[in-house]
Amino acid sequence: MNVLSAEQIRREVLNEYLQLSPEQMQKQSRQLLARAQSWLAGRWTLLGLKIGAYHPMARSEPQLQPLWNWLSEQGAIVSFPMTGQGQVLRFSVSAEEPALDLGSIDLLIIPGLAFGLTDGGRIGRGRGWYDRTLAVAPQAGRLALALDFQLYSDPLPLHPGDQSMDWILSPSYEFDEPRQS
Numbered sequence: 487m488n489v490l491s492a493e494q495i496r497r498e499v500l501n502e503y504l505q506l507s508p509e510q511m512q513k514q515s516r517q518l519l520a521r522a523q524s525w526l527a528g529r530w531t532l533l534g535l536k537i538g539a540y541h542p543m544a545r546s547e548p549q550l551q552p553l554w555n556w557l558s559e560q561g562a563i564v565s566f567p568m569t570g571q572g573q574v575l576r577f578s579v580s581a582e583e584p585a586l587d588l589g590s591i592d593l594l595i596i597p598g599l600a601f602g603l604t605d606g607g608r609i610g611r612g613r614g615w616y617d618r619t620l621a622v623a624p625q626a627g628r629l630a631l632a633l634d635f636q637l638y639s640d641p642l643p644l645h646p647g648d649q650s651m652d653w654i655l656s657p658s659y660e661f662d663e664p665r666q667s
Contacts, residue, residue, distance in 0.1 A: 492609050492643050499599040502635045503546045514633050515549040517657035522553055522631055525655055530593065533561035536586060538577040538594040538626070540567055547597055548633055565591070567615075574619040588623045595629045596620070596651065600636050603661050606650035607642040620649035627664070630654045637661075 490498070506514070526532065537557060542550050554564050565577035565586050576585035596616055600609040608630060610616055620628060630651045637659055654661035 489640075489643065492612070492645075495600045495609055495638070495642065496612065499636055500546055502633075511545075511549065514657060518548050518631055518633065518655065519550065519553050519556075521655055521657060521660075522550075523556055525653075525660070526557070527560070532557060535562040536590055536592045537562050537564050538567065538575075538586075538591045539564050540595065540597050542597065546599075548631055550595075550631060553631075567619075569615065573615075574622055575615055588619070589625060591623060591626045593627045593629060594620065594623065595631060598630055598632070598636070600638055600642060601630050601632050601651060601654045601661070602642040602644075603637055603639050603654070603659065604641050606652065606654060606661055606663050607644050607648065608651055609642055609644075609648075614647065617647055617649045621647070628652045632656045634658050 539550070539554050539557075542548060557564050563579065565579050567575040567577055568581075568585065569575060574588070577588070577591060578585045596608065598608040598610045598616075601607065620626075628649070628651045630653070632654060634656045637654070637656055651661070652664040
């Protein structure tokens with residue numbers, strides 16, 4: 487078995503994204519959106535649910551803005567990360583609104599470049615913002631939305647402090663291993 491480093495995996499996934507045409511990205515994002523909507527509606531009471539989401543990068547993450555709009559239409563409170571002072575992200579509905587208390591967020595939808603199907607491991611972009619934030623928000627469920635090529639069946643090369651996901655959805659796969667309290 488050839489074990490890749492986190493940096494090699496990052497490059498491999500980013501290269502896969504760059505190979506997608508805009509049409510392929512749109513199609514795969516739509517497939518992921520449909521799966522995510524069905525999964526969220528079947529698992530969560532969306533009215534009043536406090537969600538920490540993110541703004542996807544155009545060429546290297548699934549395009550999820552329609553999901554954020556749909557969640558808001560269902561009555562969820564969708565907030566987005568802001569960096570600021572300290573080492574953790576703060577989430578706010580808008581730049582004009584105060585940040586939500588991290589302890590009040592029910593579900594964090596987490597970006598990443600690679601996800602492990604054996605243990606819910608995650609490789610992000612390497613700066614640790616989400617890992618540090620997840621460490622201080624243990625009450626929040628952790629959901630990753632990914633395209634199929636971002637999923638790895640072999641364990642990922644994780645480091646101390648790396649945080650795992652409770653659920654990972656892609657157009658074709660579902661990982662469902664909530665952390666034990």
